[in-house]
Amino acid sequence: MESEQKKSYPPGKIKIMNALSELMREKDFHSITTADIATTAGVTEGLIYKYFKDKKDLLYQVLNGHFQTFQNYIVSKIETRKSNIEKLSIIIKTTLKSYSINRVFARILLLEVRNSPNYFESDAYDMVKIYSRTILDIINQGIKDGEIKEDIDPHALRQVILGSIEHACLGEVIFGKELDTDKVSEHICNIIFRGAKK
Template structure:
């Protein structure tokens, strides 16, 4: 799937058309007629390449996911330490939402309400992506950088939830997303929590940086 090469022109035009339309409209408000017209093909062609309208959405998402998954992987190369990796992953993650609003909208809003999405190939890609974070957490626990009294899978959910929810409102209302600023705040939150630390200047110095 999404072989990156050799898609017929019609298929490409259709996928691009959907991306264009999603910039301005909800997925549910976009009709197949509209997609076909924007793509410059007939409606029936959509159904040659996609099972149905949703499948088109899933496949468009999948193409983006593959790309960003690959990028996340390379972005992490050369970084030492679980917390540093998490910081970088958060930054990259937010940066994608900041620069590709259509992708953000599809992933955070459009597909989530369809229950067949969770059995799709595309959802497997999402899981593959979040696997990266899980591995970093496990590494961090092993190296004593991350606490070991909360299950890694749980931590992953909580971390991703906070990232996504912070970006979500900004995506919905078209507000600006600043990766630097948000990453800084998110890391503070995720790493240290909201509790006011004891104001004990002698013993609470951070050890790692």
């Protein structure tokens, strides 16, 4: 059920990371105490600080662990397609699905890390930048290939795509609502690519 970490990490470290992951399904990060984490993991509080600089570092590393799953899932889906619009559609659908499958990941990424400045110097954020860059590249290629209108601002389009995805997930992440990712992504793509105006 748990166990995303396959690395040759010491067992205690894995237990700690899984414990936080588990607790974050119910509570927000700030109201989870280090004592909580330790007892859930079945280790002592002190051990947390053997493996993690501080509580936030633990959060970032958990985030990074989930990122692996995310990246693999995304990459496995895009490559085969030739059309850039199709690629973007796949990214939208796949990202939505990833967030849906992996809600703790979504919760950390969308709600918990963004308010602490040092997150933006973390490895996890580097991965976000790569992901985000990928989208921009596809957009630019799409404009070059004549699939996307040339009067579209690439950065703006990326913003609309990312914003739509994230906002669509919020209800899910915050209230635990179910989300029909196929349907929602279709609706979003419909709006973004074909436009809402008659």
